[in-house]
Amino acid sequence: MRITGMRTTPVAVPFRTDEIWAFGRRRGQVSVLLELETDEGVVGLGEAATYPSADIVLAVFASLEPLVVGADPLRIEQLVRRIDVVGTWHHVGASSPAIAAVEMACWDIAGKVCGQPLVNLFGGRFRDEVEFFWYVARAEPDEVAEEGRRATAAGFSTCYLKVGADGPRRDVERVAALRDGAGSGARIRVDANEAWSPGSAVRVIRELARYDLELVEQPVSGRNLDEMAHVRSRVDVPLLANEASWTRQAQLAVIKAGAADVISVDNQMDDGLANLRRSAGMCEAAGLPVVKHSLGELGVALAAAVHALAATPNARPAHQAYGALLTDDVVDGFGGPAANYARGHLAVPAGPGLGVELDRDRVERYADLYRREGAGFGFHDRERVHAAAALPKF
Structure with missing residues (x-):
């Protein structure tokens, strides 16, 4: 079997409310869908988050084509190493979601050829369903409280809130509002996106700990x-490494430094699903659980993540997905808006490979939206394009 073509389709799917973080916002998810064609008629699906931008990811796909077309899609390790070394x-010193999408599509082909869901190629189900958190993406305390109530009503057990406002009092108000809205039984996770200095982090975390x-x-x-380890040694709330841990090499450094209690892993930023599982194994040896990070993903990439996480014993905490924000998706019957989750969980797809198929009508609809309005879906906040932004904030 040989790869004969790479078909890429950028799509833009709106959020029901903007995603807002310490230094920006975006109004929806832009992904590039990949269809990897073969000479035996088997087509593999992949998906790349458009990080840092759609133009860059599409350029990476174009650069990969000479390395990918003609390759055997079942020799996944060989192909990824070729991209890494020859490419x-x-x-x-970093990867691209485009590389991960190629690797994902190869795994989809492998599962389809074997007639098995991808989870079985990864060792089988350790769990039958994977838990995700509710993304609280509103700014005002009363809105945050309402999102907490919405999360609880939808059956989600973990709420995730961006902090890192321009002043710590604002963050305290919002976390208090979330606890009030979500109730005493909910787990609350906050993400500062590197916004604090070490001294400020210790002070703010100690204040937030009462929630x-x-x-x-x-x-x-x-x-x-060293800063992360310093903060960890002075607070009682466990720390999750994210921007510090997007590759296996970075995760190893975090482990050696004793800088985190939980480590974030992301196949889209480290060459693919096989490396995500290598990351998890390394962290398991260090006695640490892992959380899957997301740059935003639609049903294709989400299905791939569920297969990998279901087969990974230490992938225990709730993972990141965008069900609380997405208004729609491009696949049938999986992922998408929160209504498609059961108590915040997604069951492992049962079909061969990734177990999902593209809805062609919706793909075309959101490809057209990307063509018309794609520039408005970027990671940056247009109101802050010319701001003198710097981290830490205080």
Whole structure:
């Protein structure tokens, strides 16, 4: 079997409310869908988050084509190493969601050829369903409280809130409102996106601790592990590494530095699903659970993540997905808006490969939206394009 073509389709799916974080916002999810065609008629699906932008991811796909077309899609490790070494990504020191999408599509082909769901190629189900959190993406305390009530009513057990406002009092008000809205039984996870200095992080986390936080994600710079370890040694709330841990090499450094209690892993930022599972194994050896990070994903990438996480024993906490924000999706019967989740969980798809298929009408609808309005869906906040932004904020 040989790969004969790569078909890419950028799509834009709106959120029901803007995603807002310490230094920006976006109004919806832009992904590039990949269809990897073969000479035997088997087509593999992949999906790339458009990070840092759609134009860059599409350019990476174009650069990968000479390395991918003609390859055997069942020799996944060989193909990824070719991209890494011959394609020089090893020297870049980072990866691209486009590479992960190629690897994902190859796994989809492998599952279809074997007639097995992808989870079985990863060792079988350790769990039958995977838990995700409710993304609280509103700013005002009364809105945050309402989102907490909405999460509880929808059956989600974990709420995730962006903090890192321009002043700490605002964050305290919002976390208090979330606890009030979600109730005493909900788990609350906050994410500062590197917004705090070490001293500020210790002070703010100690103040927020009275609201019984599950985790604080990346309170300080991910580039200074000594700072993270310093904060961890001075607070009682467990810390989750994210910006510090997007690759296996970075995760190993976090483990060595004793800088986190939980480590975030992301197949889209580290060459694919096989490496996500390598990351999880490394963290398991260190006695640490892992959480899947998301740059935003639709049903194709979400299905791939569910297969991998279901087969990974230490993928225990609720993971990141965008069900609380998405208004629609591009696949049939999986992922998408929160109504498609059962108590915040998604069951592992049962079909061969990823077990999902594209809804062609919706793909065309959201491809057309991307063509017309794609520039308005970017990661940056247009109101802050010319702002003098810097981290930490205080």
